[in-house]
Amino acid sequence: MNFHEGKERFIQAWGALGSNWGVNRTMAQIHALLLIAPESLCAEDIMEELKISRGNANMNLRALMDWNLVYKELKPGERREFFVAEKDMWEVVKNIIIQRKKKELEPMLRVLDELSDVETGEPGAEEFIRLIKDVKLFASKADSTLDSLTKSDSNWFVGTFMKMIK
Amino acid sequence: MNFHEGKERFIQAWGALGSNWGVNRTMAQIHALLLIAPESLCAEDIMEELKISRGNANMNLRALMDWNLVYKELKPGERREFFVAEKDMWEVVKNIIIQRKKKELEPMLRVLDELSDVETGEPGAEEFIRLIKDVKLFASKADSTLDSLTKSDSNWFVGTFMKMIK
DNA sequence: TTTTATTTTCAGTAAGTTTTGAAAGAATAA
DNA sequence: TTATTCTTTCAAAACTTACTGAAAATAAAA
Numbered sequence: 001m002n003f004h005e006g007k008e009r010f011i012q013a014w015g016a017l018g019s020n021w022g023v024n025r026t027m028a029q030i031h032a033l034l035l036i037a038p039e040s041l042c043a044e045d046i047m048e049e050l051k052i053s054r055g056n057a058n059m060n061l062r063a064l065m066d067w068n069l070v071y072k073e074l075k076p077g078e079r080r081e082f083f084v085a086e087k088d089m090w091e092v093v094k095n096i097i098i099q100r101k102k103k104e105l106e107p108m109l110r111v112l113d114e115l116s117d118v119e120t121g122e123p124g125a126e127e128f129i130r131l132i133k134d135v136k137l138f139a140s141k142a143d144s145t146l147d148s149l150t151k152s153d154s155n156w157f158v159g160t161f162m163k164m165i166k
Numbered sequence: 167m168n169f170h171e172g173k174e175r176f177i178q179a180w181g182a183l184g185s186n187w188g189v190n191r192t193m194a195q196i197h198a199l200l201l202i203a204p205e206s207l208c209a210e211d212i213m214e215e216l217k218i219s220r221g222n223a224n225m226n227l228r229a230l231m232d233w234n235l236v237y238k239e240l241k242p243g244e245r246r247e248f249f250v251a252e253k254d255m256w257e258v259v260k261n262i263i264i265q266r267k268k269k270e271l272e273p274m275l276r277v278l279d280e281l282s283d284v285e286t287g288e289p290g291a292e293e294f295i296r297l298i299k300d301v302k303l304f305a306s307k308a309d310s311t312l313d314s315l316t317k318s319d320s321n322w323f324v325g326t327f328m329k330m331i332k
Numbered sequence: 333t334t335t336t337a338t339t340t341t342c343a344g345t346a347a348g349t350t351t352t353g354a355a356a357g358a359a360t361a362a
Numbered sequence: 363t364t365a366t367t368c369t370t371t372c373a374a375a376a377c378t379t380a381c382t383g384a385a386a387a388t389a390a391a392a
Contacts, residue, residue: 003291006284013277053382089300111179118172125169134255141324158307219352
């Protein structure tokens with residue numbers, strides 16, 4: 001595969017994969033485009049490259065900035081805003097974990113907390129409380145594991161010394 | 167909160183949370199309903215309780231069976247099929263991890279494999295290859311970590327001896 | 333100040349996903 | 363065999379989410 005095809009394929013694939021990752025197509029495509037861009041890009045560049053509207057570009061760029069996956073870059077003498085992607089993959093992975101945990105795990109823990117004080121007594125209530133406790137055990141463990149992960153060094157996770165020799 | 171409210175809240179909350187978990191509302195609600203049901207339920211029971219159509223019930227029950235979260239139970243002398251949920255939470259968690267990995271991680275690894283042989287030489291190609299390698303490093307590590315997790319014992323993960331004293 | 337360049341917002345529309353319900357299919361009973 | 367009961371399928375409808383494009387807001391330049 002040649003370089004140009006590769007880049008094109010990466011953007012398309014990232015967009016398609018994004019939908020399976022709780023990220024919309026366009027947000028994932030913009031992220032991919034910025035990841036492979038050698039220079040920062042402005043809104044216009046992105047609109048043109050991905051054939052999307054200004055509104056769409058703007059909304060998804062802001063979402064990417066909320067996730068700390070993309071930063072604004074202000075060029076001296078330029079009125080327009082330029083955008084760069086966070087290139088450190090461990091930062092990217094950590095931020096994605098943080099956001100997904102917020103969306104997928106934390107609301108669940110809140111519900112389980114509410115449910116853990118149902119009245120005992122009625123037939124079946126004991127089993128119900130047991131179930132909630134079991135679910136909570138796993139959810140809390142997942143929560144604390146992901147917390148440590150996002151606070152750890154990339155080498156601990158991947159078991160390499162990549163960064164040091166870069 | 168009383169027992170009845172608790173059950174109702176659990177079903178509703180599970181449905182809402184499901185959408186953030188890549189599972190549709192109804193599939194998650196049926197799962198919740200079966201998890202708290204003391205006896206196996208038939209399609210009719212589920213349709214009535216959740217106020218959904220027969221087609222919807224049928225499709226989502228099949229999806230739950232594909233995920234190994236629900237089993238058919240055939241009662242002697244009964245023509246209808248009955249359904250029970252897998253009640254062992256570790257089994258539930260493992261199966262959900264397996265399915266989500268299949269949907270979210272494995273397609274990504276396939277794309278990265280394809281992309282890892284782009285031609286070198288053109289300006290920027292080196293950086294692109296470096297990026298793909300970095301992403302692959304994390305994706306592969308996540309893949310192997312989740313693989314071990316789904317093959318491990320629940321005690322190893324949650325650090326309790328829950329099962330033994332049950 | 334007014335003009336011009338750029339970003340942001342949001343109502344309307346388009347695209348994608350889930351649900352319904354009726355018809356077809358399958359299995360058992362009569 | 364035919365009738366009965368239950369399951370499965372799938373086209374159309376309902377719902378949900380994402381995108382567009384034009385208008386409003388903002389900010390720099392003249």
